Amino acid sequence: MLYHVRMDVRLPADLDPGAREEIVAREKEYSRRLQRAGKWPQLWRIAGEYANFSILDVADHDELHAVLSGLPLFPYMDIQVTPLAAHPSKVTG
Numbered sequence: 001m002l003y004h005v006r007m008d009v010r011l012p013a014d015l016d017p018g019a020r021e022e023i024v025a026r027e028k029e030y031s032r033r034l035q036r037a038g039k040w041p042q043l044w045r046i047a048g049e050y051a052n053f054s055i056l057d058v059a060d061h062d063e064l065h066a067v068l069s070g071l072p073l074f075p076y077m078d079i080q081v082t083p084l085a086a087h088p089s090k091v092t093g
């Protein structure tokens with residue numbers, strides 16, 4: 001199943017710079033592992049914001065929740081999920 005996900009990152013302004021660097025590095029590694037596995041096929045920065053639009057390709061809502069709640073930055077994110085269905089006018093092939 002495909003999901004459109006918006007993630008807004010809201011790290012505390014007073015977060016220790018070393019802790020910030022460490023959690024962002026873990027986030028990068030976590031997302032790259034999922035990208036290589038084909039579960040995170042699209043990742044776009046929203047221009048001018050510390051936020052992204054992503055497309056996640058996972059089995060179901062439960063796997064989506066597991067992926068999102070496993071994000072190192074999950075405690076510092078606002079997340080909006082939109083499940084995607086096939087559009088009848090889409091040309092395929």
Ligand SMILES: O=C(O)CC1=CCC(=O)O1
Nearest residue numbers: 009027028031050051052
């Ligand atoms: O920087 C972000 O938008 C948060 C994020 C999600 C995956 C990643 O590598 O960073």
